[in-house]
Amino acid sequence: MRQPPGTLARYTTAARINHWITATCLILLALSGMALFHPALFFLTALFGGGAYARAIHPWFGSVLLVSFAILFVRFVHHNLWTGDDSRWIGAIGRVLANDEEHAPEVGRYNAGQKLVFWLMTLLILALFGSGLVIWDTYFFDWTSIEQKRVAQLLHSLAAVAIIGVWIVHVYAALWVRGSVQAMTRGNVSAGWSWRHHRKWLRETAKDPAGHHGDD
Amino acid sequence: MADLQSLDVVRRSASTEIPPQVRTQPEVAKLIDVSRCIGCKACQAACMEWNDLREEVGYFQGSYDNPADLSPATWTLMRFTEWENPKGDLEWLIRKDGCMHCEDPGCLKACPSPGAIVQYGNGIVDFVSENCIGCGYCIKGCPFNIPRLSQADQKVYKCTLCSDRVAVGQAPACAKACPTGAIMFGTKSDMTDWAGERITDLKSRGFDQAGLYDPPGVGGTHVMYVLQHADTPHIYAGLPDHPHISPLVQAWKGLMKPIAMAGLAFTAVVGFMHWMVAGPNEVQPEDERNGRDVLDAPRQ
Numbered sequence: 001m002r003q004p005p006g007t008l009a010r011y012t013t014a015a016r017i018n019h020w021i022t023a024t025c026l027i028l029l030a031l032s033g034m035a036l037f038h039p040a041l042f043f044l045t046a047l048f049g050g051g052a053y054a055r056a057i058h059p060w061f062g063s064v065l066l067v068s069f070a071i072l073f074v075r076f077v078h079h080n081l082w083t084g085d086d087s088r089w090i091g092a093i094g095r096v097l098a099n100d101e102e103h104a105p106e107v108g109r110y111n112a113g114q115k116l117v118f119w120l121m122t123l124l125i126l127a128l129f130g131s132g133l134v135i136w137d138t139y140f141f142d143w144t145s146i147e148q149k150r151v152a153q154l155l156h157s158l159a160a161v162a163i164i165g166v167w168i169v170h171v172y173a174a175l176w177v178r179g180s181v182q183a184m185t186r187g188n189v190s191a192g193w194s195w196r197h198h199r200k201w202l203r204e205t206a207k208d209p210a211g212h213h214g215d216d
Numbered sequence: 217m218a219d220l221q222s223l224d225v226v227r228r229s230a231s232t233e234i235p236p237q238v239r240t241q242p243e244v245a246k247l248i249d250v251s252r253c254i255g256c257k258a259c260q261a262a263c264m265e266w267n268d269l270r271e272e273v274g275y276f277q278g279s280y281d282n283p284a285d286l287s288p289a290t291w292t293l294m295r296f297t298e299w300e301n302p303k304g305d306l307e308w309l310i311r312k313d314g315c316m317h318c319e320d321p322g323c324l325k326a327c328p329s330p331g332a333i334v335q336y337g338n339g340i341v342d343f344v345s346e347n348c349i350g351c352g353y354c355i356k357g358c359p360f361n362i363p364r365l366s367q368a369d370q371k372v373y374k375c376t377l378c379s380d381r382v383a384v385g386q387a388p389a390c391a392k393a394c395p396t397g398a399i400m401f402g403t404k405s406d407m408t409d410w411a412g413e414r415i416t417d418l419k420s421r422g423f424d425q426a427g428l429y430d431p432p433g434v435g436g437t438h439v440m441y442v443l444q445h446a447d448t449p450h451i452y453a454g455l456p457d458h459p460h461i462s463p464l465v466q467a468w469k470g471l472m473k474p475i476a477m478a479g480l481a482f483t484a485v486v487g488f489m490h491w492m493v494a495g496p497n498e499v500q501p502e503d504e505r506n507g508r509d510v511l512d513a514p515r516q
Contacts, residue, residue: 006508036328036351038473039230051329051349052370097490099497137352137365150356150464157468161476165483172487177497191507192499206510 006191008205010183018072019184025065030164032058037157059136066129073122079109080119086112101196108200117170124163131156227335229327241337245404246377246388248312249414249442250452251423252398255280255294255310262393263292266378286313288366291375292390295453311441311452312390312399315362315375317341319435322461323374325469326357339404339438340377348372357469359434359459377438407440414442433460 003009011019032054035044048054085105089096089112092104101107110118134144134152144152174180179193194202223236264270269289277284280296292314299307321341324333332347333354343354343363350370354363363372378388386392387401400410411428418426427446430436441455449455 006504006511008511036349036353038477039232039328039330040477042230042328042330045349051347055349055351056370097494099494135352135356137355138350138370141352141365146356146361147462149352150462150468153353153356154464154468154472157472157476161472161480164480168480168483168487172484172490175496176487176491176494179499190499190504191511192501192504193507195507195510196497196499196503202507202510206513 003188007188008191008194008202009187010189011187013187015072015075016184016187018068018075022065022068022072025061025068026163026167028061029058029065030160030167032061033160034164037160056138059132059138062129062132066125069121069125076118080115082112082115086115089113106199107197108204109198111197113173117166117173120166121163121170124159124166127159128156128163131159224337225334226337227321227324228331229324229333230330239337243339243404244377244382244402244438245339245407246317246391246439247400247402247407247411247442248439249398249400249411250309250311251414251418251426251442251444252396253294253310253312254396254398255296255308256395257282257294258393258395259312259390259399260290260292260294262389263375264289266381266389267291267376286362286364286374288364288368288371288373290364291315291373297451297453299451307444309444309452311455313362313453315341315377315439316360316434316459317375317377317438318359319437320461322357322359322434322465323354323363324357325461326353326465328353336379338382340379340382341438342376342379343372343374345371345373357461357465359456359461404436404438411440411442418442418444429455431456431459433458 031044032048034041035048035051035054036042036058042051045051045054048057085107088105089107093113095101095103096111096113131152133140135149135156137149174184177197179190180197183189191202194205223238224241226235228235269291271283271287271289274283281293283290283293286293292312295311295313297309297311299309301307317340319339321333321335323343324335324341327333328351329347329349332344332349333341334344335341348371350365350372352365352372354372355361355365363374365372378386378390381388388399391399391401400407402410408428408430415426415428423444425445425447427443429441429443429446429449441449441452443449443452445451449457
């Protein structure tokens with residue numbers, strides 16, 4: 001796709017589609033899952049055609065998410081390895097939250113906060129899928145004991161609440177840091193956005209515009 | 217006995233409505249006197265007949281238990297145990313297994329679907345199949361391993377204590393059919409009194425540990441046993457010694473619900489507060505100039 005002048009390619013079309021399939025699954029999972037978690041939210045099952053349908057489709061959303069996220073993981077994992085700069089960046093988080101990033105280390109493709117979201121999502125999705133299989137009674141009831149299912153049920157709900165929390169942080173950060181959403185919708189970001197938030201990545205990309213700087 | 221109507225529902229799963237209290241019903245109980253049971257399975261046959269259930273014909277499993285386990289179509293089951301007592305004599309312990317109709321029902325506590333499990337004023341815990349969504353949470357909530365998920369319709373089934381019969385003043389089918397009077401049915405206080413007489417009799421005949429099984433861990437039950445060895449319920453085919461709702465289920469269905477909702481709401485509010493205080497992180501014109509300079513530098 002042609003790059004508008006003064007912008008940098010951030011995400012390929014395939015990566016964006018991959019992301020939004022994952023995102024849609026996560027939202028549908030949260031809605032159908034919370035419906036069964038808290039009686040006050042049971043009305044959300046109406047979105048899925050009633051309680052039995054919400055119960056039946058929830059683990060299938062989870063299965064699609066697992067596959068979709070696995071592909072996303074392979075795409076992005078090499079950009080998300082932790083470095084010393086990430087720890088220093090976290091040390092300057094107070095300044096960053098006050099919209100002052102000049103005193104934090106220059107950021108590459110992802111900052112430490114984004115990397116934390118990446119790894120938390122990875123761990124929680126694994127925990128949710130594993131515990132989810134144990135309580136997918138339609139197909140796997142005989143695989144585990146009732147006591148194991150009780151443990152899995154509690155773990156599943158704890159991990160679900162945690163991942164919804166991570167999701168809130170992820171969405172809020174995308175809205176708070178203006179210009180970020182367009183990276184995942186149109187696939188590009190402005191030079192100014194890159195200078196302000198991902199300067200190291202900007203420099204690398206500028207030096208070698210044809211190279212792959214994570215626009216996968 | 218009052219007929220069971222919605223105004224007799226005292227507990228309703230996943231609901232916050234205040235139950236109607238205009239009338240009260242006496243609590244009922246089924247008393248199963250294990251010492252008088254001869255293992256004839258008339259109760260099983262009567263249960264099948266009244267509830268119109270037919271279990272598939274299975275295979276011999278090496279015991280008199282037939283079928284081998286409770287199922288969506290087997291709501292009560294004689295469980296046979298050959299127990300060698302301390303004197304070295306054989307005792308044949310035959311326990312009629314099925315829903316205990318707990319006063320504090322773990323299934324109802326775990327159920328996420330409003331009105332899929334109810335408890336009537338007389339103590340009977342009933343599954344309302346039209347509201348059942350087949351999640352299996354009740355199976356995790358039950359301290360007695362009773363509810364069974366049907367593969368045919370993904371709904372869960374168990375003994376109703378013949379709530380339909382009780383509603384019109386009849387005893388449950390199993391009690392009606394029992395030829396030895398090992399299954400009695402009446403008000404809970406009458407059944408407790410009757411059990412007391414039975415226990416006195418058993419003790420006079422050498423069963424020092426005879427007693428009533430009405431476990432306080434689940435608030436008492438509306439199906440009670442007279443056991444010859446009430447100090448060791450587990451010898452009766454694994455009847456729990458101290459049944460209670462699992463702490464895992466209690467945590468999941470108790471504290472966790474409000475804390476999780478408050479935690480998520482708090483996270484969102486913190487985000488909003490941050491927006492109000494710090495505001496959006498916007499790209500400034502000088503960022504754009506600096507960025508352009510870097511971007512264009514190698515091409516010049």
